[in-house]
Amino acid sequence: MKKLLICTSLLAGLSISSRAQNIQNNPGSNHGNKFEQLGTILPTPNSYRTASGAPGNAYWQQRADYEIRCTLDEQQTKITGIETVTYYNNSPDALSYLWLQLDENQHSNINNANYQSGSTLPADGQVDLRTLEKMGEPLTDNGFGVKISQVTDASGQKLAYTVNKTMMRIELKQFLKPGEKIIFNVGWSYKIADRMRQGGRGGYEYFEGDGNYLFTITQWYPRLCVYSDFQGWQNHQFAGRGEFALVFGNFNVQMTVPADHVVGATGECQNYSQVLDATQYARWQKAQSSKEPLEIVTLAEAQKAEVKKAGNTKTWIFKAENVRDFAWTSSRKYVWDAMPTVIEGKKIMCMSFYGKEAYGLYRRYSTKVIAHTLQSYSKFTIPYPYPVAQSVEAANGMEYPMICFNYGRTEKDGTYSEATKNGMIGVIIHEVGHNFFPMIVNSDERQWTWMDEGLNTFCQYLTETLFDNQFPSRRGPAWAIVDYMKLPKDELEPIMTNSENINQFGPNAYAKPATGLNILRETIMGRELFDYAFKEYARRWAFRHPTPADFFRTMEDASGEDLDWFWRGWFYGTDVCDIALDSVKAFQIDAHAVPQPLAKAEAGGLRQLDRPLLPGFDDISAIRNRADTSIHFLTDRDTSLRDFYWRYGRNQEPYNTRFTYTTASITPTEQLDEAARKKFHGQYLYELVFTNKGGLVMPVIIEWNFADGTKQVEKIPAQIWRQNEQHFGKTFLHAKEVKSIRIDPFRETADIDESNNSWPQVAAMGKFKAFKAKQATRGQSEGPNPMQYPAGKK
Template identity: 75%
Template sequence: MASLGFAVQAQNIQNNPGSNHGNDFEQLGTILPTPNSYRTASGAAGPDYWQQRADYKIKCKLDETATRLTGSETITYFNNSPDPLTYLWLQLDENQHSASNNAGYQKASNLKTTNLKDLDELDRSQSDDSYGVNILSITDATGKKLSYTINKTMMRIDLPATLAPHQQYVFNVNWNYKISDRMRYGGRGGYEYFPGDGNILFTMTQWYPRLCVYSDFQGWQNHQFAGSGEFALTFGNFNVEITVPADHIVGSTGECQNYAQVLNSTRLARWQKAQTSKEPVEIVTLAEATQAEKQKATTTKTWIFKADNVRDFAWTSSRKFVWDALATTVEKKKVMCMSFYGKEAYNLYRKFSTKAVAHTIQSYSKFTIPYPYPVAQSIEAANGMEYPMICFNYGRTEKDGTYTEATKNGMIGVIIHEVGHNFFPMIVNSDERQWTWMDEGLNTFTQYLAEELWDNKFPSRRGPAWAITDYMKLPKNELEPIMTNSENIIQFGPNAYSKPATGLNILRETIMGRKLFDYAYKEYARRWAFKHPTPADLFRTLEDASGEDLDWFWRGWFYGTDPCDISLDSVKGFQIGDGKKVTLPEPKSKTVKLEKPLVPEFDDISKIRNRQDSSIHFLVDADTTLQDFYYKYDRGVIPYDSTFTYQKTDPAAEPLDDSTSKKYAGRYLYELSFTNKGGLVMPVIIEWTYTDGTKETEKIPAQIWRKDEKHFDKVFLKNKAVSSIQLDPLRETADIDVTNNQWPQAKVMGRFEVFKSKQATRGQSQGMNPMQKQ
């Protein structure tokens, strides 16, 4: 029934097909799962809510020369469900790289785009490439062998006896695998080889066999790992021993238990200094990291880490790392913010990374729940991927240490995004394999809020309503609803990241208002922290905590693909009482000149309100150490101009007859006619400009479309004559066609598309840049 429910939820079911009403504003009803004692109609966990737990004790050894990892783990599985279990499902995600045990889902291809990498993949798929997890043994706590079956990227362990409710089971897994070249074969984990110095940077992710989620709403989540759909994971406690070459530096989920043994006295002293420092302290300096690249240790060291109540565990290891750290405080609790990066990223990461980590957990804690973990880390690995307390990001300079503004902003954005994933889904633990948007969309939205607090000129592209319109206007055969399974999405970035984030921002800024939305959003995070929420739990909680009926919005924005395109079709204007026509001035052509380097092309409503809020202080303005070349460049010290023009033509209004009441004599009536051309119902925002130059903005709630979802007329009474009307002046509703939003109609300039060339390494600054030229 759960799987059938998912299929139903992906459709925007209509109650009255073919009618112009009775569809968009009907309640979601049976589209959402029926509330029960596990999940209530309010969106909160019910009195009988339960979830499983899995604790891990792992020992692993990295063979750098052979690029192989060998490990053994003891897993304690707690059956907190009311169900007896006869088997357990584990994920073997590293089988993604196996020629024989991958998910088996193939993608279409053609000769026109086939390149050498594709040929390598085709050749590799025809034979055993030696990649994937090798299971050496699986035994129970007494050492007795257990029966198991590997199905592609999943493994079922058959239990010798039924695991009853509220019992636990202990078993052991021994394994190894060949680590893949991530830069060649892709994927979220592996290694990167640096030919210039002959060293390797390891990003160890999805590296150990781990439990699938068993839940109240679908049983075992054992969908195959095909690459795009990420993970559904169970919370537990981890104790992990990692043996690596003695000159490697290791960053990991959790807190290190033996720094005193693996760090020399100088580095240990720096670590102690970082415990109270508000500026990043280099625990491993650039000079030390550069020197370490020149020779390789022949001995090993074992680093020990402990992490409680986390859903996953990842780590990184390399002798290339510079390592810096500072301490920040979240509700009187210290959090160590750290970064690990090679010399290739030094001029960017040393200045920005660790402070961006601290800024992220502070900002997210404000909008959701206080950050609960003791550590937060950013690792430069030409990547973008997240795990509890650690994430992998990109951002490398050119050889002379300069960088483009796009590289800088991309790096800051990806750090905020990946560190932010600690909250969604590492704490608010949604099922990424089924609903990518529940972690990526919510995280991208909160990332947008954090970017806005980093710098009021930050060029965020995911969050403002105006930035989603190019996607929303695509042909319907190129779109799918947000409520679509992860593996079925074509436009992955816009669908799973941008559109959900934009929808939440529209709720916050335009439909609900900040006060109502922020309270409800925080309540969702509080209710579902360290639990497994579903889409219905989010939808219901936001309505329950705000008192707003938002079913119409979920229907249109999440279950549908219709865009917003509200057209102002006509305007009729009359002055009451004197029978004279209103003479409206002809608008003049004017050229608007904007100072605009790589900053937002539109000053959206969030930026405006944030500047007006005296309680908000932008970090780059307060902390002068963050003010680099582009700080001045963005603020016009080094000018950059762009121009556009438009024409206005004001028609004359028609008079009413003289019988109108003297009470209204001299005042003005305007009848506006609107058409919903896009199909998505949204509020109608009207900016009136009067002949004396003053302006007024009115907002008509989306419910204006209830009785007719296609068209409505509305009459307005004004004290002054109107010279022009603009719909959605701050572009809050993601209207895809602004040419029909004005009266009189304005001449629209043609659009010139600018494309950035693909970079060889993700986040690698290349070519001449303004900083380099300066």
């Protein structure tokens, strides 16, 4: 028997594979499949959801209003609360019970969803025995999870209820009929989890250095599940990954916390004048018109509070209207800054909360990035409707209405790596952007992760490109998804896969849908058509519950483009783009000669190519943004955002290559008249033959490089494949001699093999393997940090 090395490294394994749904109409043919309509794959339109993708004249959705009072016990790390819920039945159905979500049961070893994954012994012999020691033994309650103390109706009479893992069913004494409402009360408590060790989206982080806590209170109260026309109750268990389906309503929440804590929450605080001291309240009032982020609670005040801890409590009161959820944060460690931004005449307060560990990054960037995000998303979707948007540094990345939790901490000396800075800016944009998807356009995250993460990642990409034209976006550009698309077919799954069943979660739910939308915008539809249709989707489904069919249909309805082929291939399938330029025949026209056989091929010479138009991450969107005189990048308008790395990364390396070419000549088979002879004599014909090796139909983009040093880019729409989805040939006429041809020159289509994209053939560029340092805390400064080693120093 082999000896096993015992250590405390945590194992995480996932071995799930799924196969694409066979949605071909004519699988035995080389055509008639990929361009057919989705038909019955999409749900049948009805009076609730129309064939155009808009809400129907009978559309309805439920509503739930909450009055919540709670207490945070810092010493016991515990929350105790009671809520009064008013639930409105706007459906045409009589309801005999209600379903509520108890997300904190995720941390219970008794009532969690118990979705398990397989595991094997690792080859290096390292295993965490903590995860195995209690398997097979009777479970002993670990004390975590929601403890229900009461469920009563408005008169105080008990209501029967059943807890099933992360869900609770409340049984009504009589049917709740259409148009009626019910008022009920739920009392509960739970032990707050250490999210840095136990995981989860909410909990606390303990700082041993100063003995303080940072609480992120999320998914913390019993929340109504969605009851909808397309699914009924969405009561799928919360297993940790697939997020939420929630009901819109109004919130009035009172939070009693230690008196020296600073609280940020969904909505607007109703009693700042009572919970802030006079100086801080005066700063808050001044911040309402500040042009720069103004500290309401300063760094010095936060550091003083860390040492001198209060023994009494204060109650903060927040209200929020027409939101689907409520989250909050509380800590004495917080610096708090704020400034307004104005969108279509409406002032929105942008605010950030962060400890001293993040001060060097958050003080400079966070609140300004919030404002930039709201401005950008409002341009591409709808004007931001809420009065507040907040970013909280919590070594995290999670979103809720008007508040989100992000990462970004510096070294102890205040410096930071470029990776940390860019990651922080990206995660703030992403999590603030979630206010639009799914907090406002309220899709079902538990069923279709891509409808919030994918659409939001796409808008994040647009926002990053407007922050800085050289921002290194990881998701959105087509070339960035290629490594994922190259994986073996049994490691891929359709975007339409259920959240809990996705193997490659980040690429599939975030990057691939974001990339697909970017391809639609830049390569297939064009910006004008796409932007109009995308805004229409956001407008139609703001504060409603859309499904994928509503999105697909709206994009087609508002643009006049038949995109079923694209949804079929990119969202429902696992085919990839690999378009090969198989052969090129080149001929020069001799318009004066009598028809004769083809001349022999003439040997060509050598020519040096110009360097590529794009640096490593300089994709088609960045190029077009630079050419658009109406676009002014934030780092150009606000030079205070230009830090060490903005200056450090502006140099580019030249690139050259060499190749050979051949030409031949062709004579027309019919004598031309004098005008035609003058026009066509000496021009060139090129016959190109293409193969669809990857199976995914996409446009074919050709870059012609001429002998005189000029270039021309030509795009053939994807419909060129409609009569033969595997091959096609096409002939082109050019007045100038072509010296080389390159397919997909701007890497717009996520082609997984560029080695077959050139004529004459050019070797694919090699890859340099880069690694970053392992991080202990999410968002802690990581990777190379040249800020610590200025030029000339070692």
